[in-house]
Amino acid sequence: MQIRTREFVPRATFALHDPNLQRALANAAGGFIGKRAKAVAEVPEFEALREAARVRKDEILAELDLWLERYEERVRAVGGQVHWARDAEEARAIIRALCARAGAKTVAKGKSMVSEEIGLNEALATDGLEVIETDLGEYIVQLAKEPPSHIIAPAVHKTKEQVAELFAEHHGTTPEPTVPGLVTEAREQLRCQFFRTDVGITGANFLIAETGASVIVTNEGNGDLTQTLARVHIVTAGIEKVVPTLEDATLFLRLLARSATGQDSETYTTYSMGPRRADDPDGPQEYHVVLVDNGRSRMLGGPWREMLRCIRCGACMNHCPVYGAIGGHAYGWVYPGPMGSVLTPLFVGLDTAYDLPNACTLNGRCGEVCPVKIPLPDLIREVRHAQQRDGLHPPAEQRAKALWRRAAERPALYHGLERLAVRLLATLGQNGRIRRLPGLSAWTDARDLPAPAGRTFLELWHAKGRDQ
Amino acid sequence: MPLPPDRAGTVGLFATCLMNAMRPNIGFAAAQLLEDAGWRVEVPREQTCCGQPAYNGGDEDAARALARRTIAQFEAFDALVAPSGSCLATLKHDYPRLLRDDPLWAGRAQALADKSWELLTFLHERGGAERIRSRFPHRVVYHDSCSGLRQLGIREAPRALLARVEGLTLIEAEDREVCCGFGGTFSVKYPALSERLAENKVQRLLATRAEVVLGGDLGCLLHLAGRLARICAPVRVYHTVEVLAGLADGPGIGQA
Ligand code: SF4
Numbered sequence: 001m002q003i004r005t006r007e008f009v010p011r012a013t014f015a016l017h018d019p020n021l022q023r024a025l026a027n028a029a030g031g032f033i034g035k036r037a038k039a040v041a042e043v044p045e046f047e048a049l050r051e052a053a054r055v056r057k058d059e060i061l062a063e064l065d066l067w068l069e070r071y072e073e074r075v076r077a078v079g080g081q082v083h084w085a086r087d088a089e090e091a092r093a094i095i096r097a098l099c100a101r102a103g104a105k106t107v108a109k110g111k112s113m114v115s116e117e118i119g120l121n122e123a124l125a126t127d128g129l130e131v132i133e134t135d136l137g138e139y140i141v142q143l144a145k146e147p148p149s150h151i152i153a154p155a156v157h158k159t160k161e162q163v164a165e166l167f168a169e170h171h172g173t174t175p176e177p178t179v180p181g182l183v184t185e186a187r188e189q190l191r192c193q194f195f196r197t198d199v200g201i202t203g204a205n206f207l208i209a210e211t212g213a214s215v216i217v218t219n220e221g222n223g224d225l226t227q228t229l230a231r232v233h234i235v236t237a238g239i240e241k242v243v244p245t246l247e248d249a250t251l252f253l254r255l256l257a258r259s260a261t262g263q264d265s266e267t268y269t270t271y272s273m274g275p276r277r278a279d280d281p282d283g284p285q286e287y288h289v290v291l292v293d294n295g296r297s298r299m300l301g302g303p304w305r306e307m308l309r310c311i312r313c314g315a316c317m318n319h320c321p322v323y324g325a326i327g328g329h330a331y332g333w334v335y336p337g338p339m340g341s342v343l344t345p346l347f348v349g350l351d352t353a354y355d356l357p358n359a360c361t362l363n364g365r366c367g368e369v370c371p372v373k374i375p376l377p378d379l380i381r382e383v384r385h386a387q388q389r390d391g392l393h394p395p396a397e398q399r400a401k402a403l404w405r406r407a408a409e410r411p412a413l414y415h416g417l418e419r420l421a422v423r424l425l426a427t428l429g430q431n432g433r434i435r436r437l438p439g440l441s442a443w444t445d446a447r448d449l450p451a452p453a454g455r456t457f458l459e460l461w462h463a464k465g466r467d468q
Numbered sequence: 469m470p471l472p473p474d475r476a477g478t479v480g481l482f483a484t485c486l487m488n489a490m491r492p493n494i495g496f497a498a499a500q501l502l503e504d505a506g507w508r509v510e511v512p513r514e515q516t517c518c519g520q521p522a523y524n525g526g527d528e529d530a531a532r533a534l535a536r537r538t539i540a541q542f543e544a545f546d547a548l549v550a551p552s553g554s555c556l557a558t559l560k561h562d563y564p565r566l567l568r569d570d571p572l573w574a575g576r577a578q579a580l581a582d583k584s585w586e587l588l589t590f591l592h593e594r595g596g597a598e599r600i601r602s603r604f605p606h607r608v609v610y611h612d613s614c615s616g617l618r619q620l621g622i623r624e625a626p627r628a629l630l631a632r633v634e635g636l637t638l639i640e641a642e643d644r645e646v647c648c649g650f651g652g653t654f655s656v657k658y659p660a661l662s663e664r665l666a667e668n669k670v671q672r673l674l675a676t677r678a679e680v681v682l683g684g685d686l687g688c689l690l691h692l693a694g695r696l697a698r699i700c701a702p703v704r705v706y707h708t709v710e711v712l713a714g715l716a717d718g719p720g721i722g723q724a
Contacts, residue, residue, distance in 0.1 A: 013660050321647045325664045359658045361651025361665070362524060363614035381524060388526030397525075397657075405522060405530040409537065411514045422489050432724035433697050442656035446663035447694030450490065450722030457483050457492035461499075461511050 001116050001147050003348050005332035008355035015326040020159050025327050028156045032318035035262025036369070043258065053255050054373040057309040060243060061300065067209045067242045068291065074212030078274030080287035088118040091292045095120060095201070095234060096127055098288055102232045104129060104198035110216060110226045111135035112203025113151055113312060114236045114292055116334040117347070120201070132193045134222035136186050143170050149328030151335065152260050152314040157327045183220075190222070200230030200284065202272075204237040205256065205311070206249045207289070213273040214289065215249055217256065217266035224270050233272065233284035239291050240308040252311055255371035259313040295347055303382050307342050309372040316366035316376055322359060331356060338366035338376045342383060350387050357383040418456050426454035477546030478508040482538075482559075482584075484552045485517050486686040491721060494686065497713035498551040498587050505596025512541045520558040524652055528566065535563045536573060539580050548584040551709050553616020554685045556586040561619055586616060587709060588684060592625035597632060602714035605635030609678035610708070611669075611692065613685035614647050626684055626708050633711060639676045646672075650691040666695040674701060680720070681705045693722035 004011070015021055040046045060067060072082040085091035091114075099107060107129050109115065121142075124131050133142040137154035141147065143166050148154030155163065164177035167185050175185040202223055204214040214235045216223045227233045243249050257263045276283030299308055317323040317337025328336035333353070335343045341360055345353040357380045366376040387393060393401075407414045428434050429451025437444045479502050487494045499509045519534030538559070542548045550556050560581045567577040591597050610630065616622035630638055649655070649665025656662075670692065673681055681696070681703055683689045693705035704720030 009658070012658075016660055016664055321649065321665050321668070322661055325661060325668075355658075359654070359661060361614070361647050361649060361654050361662075363647035363651070364618040365614070365645065365647070368618055381526075384524070384526035385528050388528070393526060401522065401525055401527055401530070405527070405533070408516045408519075408530075408534055411516055414516045418485075418489050429724075432719055433694070433722045440656070442659045443694070446659055446698070447666065447691060448697040448722055450690050450693050450697070452490045453492065455492065457488040457495035458511065458513070460492050461483075461495065462513060 001119055001122075001334055003333050003352060005344060005348060005353040005356060008330060008332055008359065011332065012326045012330040012359070015330045020162060021157050021327055024157050024159045024162075025324055027159075028150075028153065029318065029324045032262070032314075036259060036315060036318070037262075039258040039262040039264065042264075043254075046258070049251065049255055050371055050373050053251055053371060054309065056248060056251065057372050060248070061240070061305065061308055064239065064242070064300065067244055068239060070244075071207055071209040071212060071242050074209065075274065075287075075289055076212075078212050078287075079277075080212065080274045080289060083288060083290045085118075085290055085292045085294070087294050088292075091118040091236065091290055091294070092120060092123040094290050095236070096123055098232065098234055099124065099127065099129060099199050102199055102286070104232070106130045106132065106193075106197045107199045107201060108132045108134050108194060108197035108226045108230060109138070110200070110202035110218065110223045111138050111154065112201065112236055113334055114203055114238050115201065116148065117238075117294065118236070118292060120236070132190070132197065134190055134194070134220075134226050135218065136183065136220055136222075139186055139190065140166065143167075147329065147334070149336065150314060150317065151312050151339075157329065194225045194229050197226075197230045199232045199234060200226040200228075201234045201236060202227055204235050204241050204289075206252060207235075207237055207242045208246055208249055209242055209244045211246065211273060213246075213271045215253070215269065215271055217253065217269050219261070219267045221268045223268060227270070227272050227284065228282050230284055232286040232288070233275075235272070235287075235289045237289065237291060239293050239296050240310075252372075256311050256313050259315040259369065259371040299346060304342065304346060304379060306374050307339070307346075307379060309374055310339055310343075311372060312339075313371055315369045315371065319365045319369050321361070321363065321365075338380065339374075342376065342379045345383050345387075350383065350390055351392050354387065354392055357381075357387070415456065415458060419459060422452045422456055423454055425449070425452050476506070478510055480542045480545035480548045481509050481511045482518070482542065482548055482550035482555065483511060483515060484550055484555045484686065486690065487551060490690060491686055491707065493715055493718065494551050494707045494709055497707070497709040497715040498549070500713045500715070501587065501591060501596065501600070501709060502549060504599045505591060505594075507547075507596075510545070515541045518555045518558045520555060520562070521652060523558060523562055523566070531562070532566050532570075535566055535577065539563070539573065539576050542584075543576060543580050546583065547590070548580065549587050549590050550584075551587045551707065552685050553586045553613055553620050553622050554687060556584060557615040557619035559584045586620055586622060586625075586684070588625040588629055588712075589620065589622055591712075592628055597629055600629060600632045600712055602712060603634040604680075604711050604714075604716060606680050607637045607639055607676075607678045608680040608682050608711075609639050609641050609673050609676045611641075611648065611673065611681060611683040611688060612644055613683055613688045616684055617645065622684065626682075629712055630682070630708065636711070639678050641672045641676050643668075643672050648688050648692055650688045652687065655691060662691075663695075666691060670695050670699070670701070674703065679703065680711075682708045682711060684708050686721075689721055693720065697722045
């Protein structure tokens, strides 16, 4: 996927003024937040579950290499193959080779953020393969030639009317702009496609080490079809997706469904394990798992380790006021919202994704809802610190910060400057406020600046001889 | 009314940068509430900023330097109290973390964190609420600021204290846990985003038909008062402590 993180500010500004997007976002936010709150309220031990999940994920990450080896062994034992990809390029090369060997013409894909991360669709298209997205949201953005704007609801930025128009244009039909109408329409179009696919590529929500199974959850059942009807099934997953046991997966699945969509569990939870056996009624002839590192093992050893607990539920973006105002495309890459503000700079560069961690108020609601208790605001701040160490903050800001620091360490100077500023601002005030302040127009373009009275608290207090 | 013995100490009042410059009345209100509760109040002359702008802006080094200064200024008091949840969150949560690896300062940072309080929580939990004698016959809506709400759990205290004010009617806004879009330097680094979040918040506040907006952090209040003034909304804005101390008889924030 093309990296457009440098365009954050213009794209965010545009998003703020896109009426369709604003309508879609308002609908979505209301739904996600309300449903999650209700689902969480139904489970009195939800907080205890979050804590258990945090602890368990950390334990697993501490022995990740061990669990990955165990997983690979089990996959082999049931007749599957595991491929290790150090980076996006290796991952693409492995999958392209597998498709070529299978003589594939058509590839069906279930939703997979890792496949977006490694730019798989573009690579397959270069090889002349037809890629059919089977997740409804992915299918919509594919028709619209857009990237997904949310990690669990890729087309959340579109209104029903926009989707109906898109279907009309591509299918030559006139679907009703209602959710059931559109789902039926997409289903009819996709059904027949499933039967012509050679290779099915899915993501994985979890990989279970004790059995070698991969688990995906969907609400449309497209995952099942993608992986059972094709001759070759390829699972792509980040290395952090492995969990030791089915019991572990169950804990995370409970949290995932409630946090993501407010369901007790998603409609379909699909387990897949190796190729078709002699007495299986269906299933693929070949079963491959591509385990993608792409910087993850580096994260394991650093200050961002906790980010590897992420189970990609999307709750942080659903509760983020900035995401709610601009949607996912403004973030310019695969991962939007709070989790993306940590991950994207680590994947594409602290410089290239400069704005993401900075365009955040640190209000903390994301961290409060994260099912695996990732301290997102702290990690976002940590990225800013790393940017500071690399000298990436704008030069004017760096100078201002350095001057401010020198003053703040010298009380006489600091208080003197404060007294001066306060007097100056007081003379500019009219009716208690300043309407325009050259030099601080970033503030006064949107708001008045309340004018101070002309004396600081410290000078008034000490003038009264109160103490010291 | 005799005072309980645990309130015989001296409190260092932390004069937050914004309060010091933009709204001294909040400082006087804070001091009055603390004195009414039986504490001796001192305001160290040499205090400056807690360092939060540096910390959030990426400059850990500057934040550390300012943390050490603040600790040295305040560690002799029985308690540090500030009329701001945001600065307090920095003192309580970030100082120990920032100085964790500094053998000379780690213990001192934790000791100060342990006796640092946001003013409303201090009155609510350590006593003094019963001495609030103020009258404010208005319909008010209280804005929860994010740092106080999430890092310090300030939710009950302001509401409980405001319930003691004669004539005051508290109305709750919708989406009260949603950020107002101030975010410190965010407000000037990403003005268009900040404006949109402010507008969303202001509409929720106005929908309550309250006459007055109260809050516990001056940053958010300057931002909201500025936005309300810009759209000519007939609403007054005060810091909660001004109302509790009976010092909300003057013009509201951003008014004359
Ligand atoms: S960071 Fe937490 S809330 Fe956000 S997607 Fe990951 S698990 Fe979900």
